[in-house]
Amino acid sequence: MVSTATTFSPADSEAALASHTGRMVLTPADPHASPQVGLLVEALVETGFVGERLEMSEAPAYRIGPGFLSLLAFAGCAVSIASDPDGQGGFCHIRIPPSWEHPHLLVGRNTRAPRCIGCRARLVDWRERAAHWASHPHAGVTCPSCGETRPPWLWDWKDQGGFGRLFILVEEIFPSEATPTPALFDLLIRASGTGWRHFYVQD
Ligand SMILES: [Zn+2]
Structure with a gap:
């Protein structure tokens, strides 16, 4: 975790760190499993969970797709999902960093x-x-x-952390605010041949 605020000059960097709502993490239930990312992304795009690719610095990132909201179950009734990267603060998007060895x-x-x-x-x-x-x-x-x-x-580790080789990161989701639907788990299983689970982390 980055905590050396002095190395960031603009005040918004600190604000951005402090405001991280959280992310929902999807990962194979078997921490040794490393499914092929190309097939996964293809399935996630087909079903509309994932939208177009975002031009962001690090790992591949995607806008949420048209099927995103129907593949998650939300706890609250007033769901506000910001999907525009140009807005202030966090917006909802999906990142898939490279697999760990x-x-x-x-x-x-x-x-x-x-x-x-x-x-x-x-x-x-x-x-x-x-x-x-x-x-x-x-x-x-x-x-x-x-x-x-x-x-x-x-x-x-309950749903507050965990091990895996491949993680699908859904930003920004407050812990337990949203949970994957059975349909989302089904499509992950079909695309990877392995079972999945989820947890939440906050930077
Ligand atoms: Zn013991």
Whole structure:
């Protein structure tokens, strides 16, 4: 996370960081799975979840498509979706960064310590361990409470973070404001041959 506000001169950079609402992350349920991105994008465009490609700096980004709203279920009744990149603040779009070589941990300021799936104890020092996991893809984590050892992705991260090789990032969605519909999961499964799940992170 970028927290060195002094390196950004314009005040809006700080405002932009502070205003990150959140993103919904779609990723294969198996953190080792790395489906072919071309086929996925094709399916997402066909069904209208994804619209035209946006000219943004980093990873491929797309406008939301005409089927976007019908493929998500919204919790609130007053849904305001800004889809115009020229507007102030966040707007709704979809990014698909390149696949990671190994399961990668995606977290945000909303991420809490994961729980052992055996005894429910929290791994309180997970942030210190995260760098080690990044360079040791087969690391096991021994539960300080019950002594069982499991890879970090087999800990319970709830819907506040998680491991994967391929992530579809839906900006900007407040955690739990929207959830994928069964139809969205169906199309992801059809395009990839693997099951999917979702979680939320906030920068
Ligand atoms: Zn345990």
